[in-house]
Amino acid sequence: MEGGLGVEQPTPPVPRRRGWAIDTTPLRNRAYRRVFGGVAVTMLGQQMTLVAVPYQVYRLTGSSLMVGLTSVVALVPLVVFGLLGGAIADAMDRRRLMVISSVGAAVTSALLAVQALLPGPGQLWVLWVLAAAVSAFAAVNQPARSAVIPALVGAEGVAAANALAMTVRQAGVIVGPLLAGLLIGLGDLSILYTVDAIGFVLAVLLLRGLPALPPEGVSGPLRLGAAVRGVGEGFGFLRTQPVLLMTFVVDVIAMLFAWPQAVFPELSETTYAGDANSLGWLFAGVSIGSLLMGLTSGWVSRVDRQGAVVLAAIAVWGVAIIGFGVSASLWLAVLCLAVAGAADMVSAVLRSAMLQTAAPDEMRGRMQGVFVVVVAGGPRLGDLRAGVMASSLGVTAAMVSGGVVIIVAMAVVAVAVPSFWFFRASRADEVAAQARARMAERAND
Template sequence: MTAAPRRSWALDTSPLREPGFRRLFWGVAATMLGQQMTLVAVPYQVYALTGSSLLVGVTSVVALVPLVVFGLLGGAIADAMDRRRLMLVTGAGSAVTSALLAVQALLPGGGNLWLLWLLVAAVSGFTAVNQPTRSAVIPALVGPEGVPAANALAMTVRQVGVIAGPLLAGVLIGLGDLFLAYAVDALGFLVAVLLLRGLPALPPAGVTGPLRLGAALRGVGEGFAFLRTQPVLLMTFVVDVIAMLFAWPQAVFPELTEGRYADSPNALGWLFAGVSIGALLMGLTSGWVSRVDRQGAVVLAAIVVWGVAIVGFGLAPTLWLAVLFLAVAGAGDMVSAVLRSSMLQTAAPDDMRGRMQGVFLVVVAGGPRLGDLRAGAMASAVGVSAAMVSGGVVVVVSMVVVALLVPSFLHFRASRAAA
């Protein structure tokens, strides 16, 4: 009587039976720790160099510009050439750029802001091409029926890195060793490249010739034209932009570490890990997510949970309570991300998946960067609590408005889409 429910709730590992997906999965796992350490090290280094939460937010915008440009273009390229080759090229570029970040951390004075921004932009550009390509190959490796479970696996292992990375980065930063935090990132990308070399060729459906840049550029427009005909898929982007723009909290973490939670050990690491603690716990019990039929309604509910939890985070007087609210927010975000990604991967045809995943990356990674700018600017002007509480309230109200104005999204069912 109890065995079946445990299986139904437990993380579904069946996609790992596919050799190609195993290589992709372990490649993702190899990069996660270092990437998350870099995401902590960069804002810390900017704050250490400038003492400004606003400039921490500006750093996110510096990363956003290449992410938008190369995310959209990279998705089109991923629909026009062998995706395995594209992952190898961009993975190698990320490894080199991360190594250069480690070198700049050794410069006199703790680094140079302009050089740091340049390298952050380069890392963002390589990631913007690599990530949608990685997502676009998942249906080819596991089949349409395995996509939700594969997404849950990939996102769960990512959360392990997002928890361990900030905590380890916090320890290294406390010891004054930014170099090693960046160096681990470079090593992870190198391991991923070696794993991905074992994949077979993965050309998109209908692509046989060499890449033509003009065709790729036209493909960006074709992707947006397709998206305009798919209002439910369009709303998967809109609701995430709202959630991240108004309630992404990372820009205020350094200020909280120096102020409200200054007496708490490794507060920076715990704050950066908080969202992913909840996401990991949700991922480990995500067997039910792959069976959700009313995906639109569950996405809206999950984002409401995110908004309410961010309100609690903004008011939390102690570190442990702040981390608890961040964990609840992360659980909601995990459910939303798995379902939104699965909707895109299964509803879009193979020759359009790269472009849809490119837009997905721009939204998923770009939204938090704009959110950092909003949070940093508001925290500098009216304080951290006001910045976070107001944003969380906007998110909750917005999801109610979306449910009322776009009933097709609220009532979207996976079973009807598949039919």
């Protein structure tokens, strides 16, 4: 059945299963299957490219500093185009934007494969330009992809749809780097980049089958100036919406004070030096927990008190990081990281659902753009804090202090912002309607 804009109607509500298995109800919707398929076919290649680029930079320069600068080169367009891409997603057909950005990503990955085949060691500036382009296209694609979910599956299916997408991402985070390591051992980086390009080509074919998905109230051609102004309008809107604002604030707190990756190399060379592949297990710990939680996330899609559960999940993250900080055994440390990853998965699924349902449709792209920036920037700031504190006070102090701050901060948020603590998924439409009314009032002033 087709709606007035040619969009397949959201899957009708069905009785919720009471089991723990991941809720696959959104996959009954043909349009959502195409979006989900686009995520699935690109995730493996994307993760392989994230391994291949820094490896190629190090092989070219022999400098860890240059590898670090490559990360910064990729972060800048991610921030800029994450915000701009969110505004563009609120000003043009989101299906068209997803197709264009996926084509751009496919071309960029193909160029990475070509440069890897050329004779000689390669050029650093070429890698940096292409790495920046990869980030830019991803930053434009993700807000549009997230913003269309409510239109495809309805408010009832948003949390389950997010859990499905995030679970397949976590599978890619685990399998992609492992497969990349094996292929790098064969000595041909072009294979990794080619897999990434093929994934995006398949995604384009899937996305082309979607109906038009314009934001509500948008007609006519995209005007770049209006999109740029839309970024400011998005931040102005966010300041008036404490519930939406806090979905970003609590995640920044969690990542800033307890993102642990910066201390993994030191621990692998000191505390866990006697354990085989300790570095690999430490890096895999969070993703293992996230994947297991994703596979058992059926209950998450049934949560009504989403704000309260987000705060509880982040507090659990803080407790798990404290446990990680005091662990003398590698396997206990990995277990704590897995618990932290599971808690982060719950928080991420519910925060995404809150953004997608409590924000008016005409603001969803911009909210998802901010989400991209926060998700990308928070861990990098957390690495900086952890590195500084670990080098001066030690790893245990850096991790334990961060976990304690998070627990206290979540209690403060619950008291200081009661609208977040009491937010219910069943009332998200009311929150979105109130936000739309405030937007209309501001426009008339």
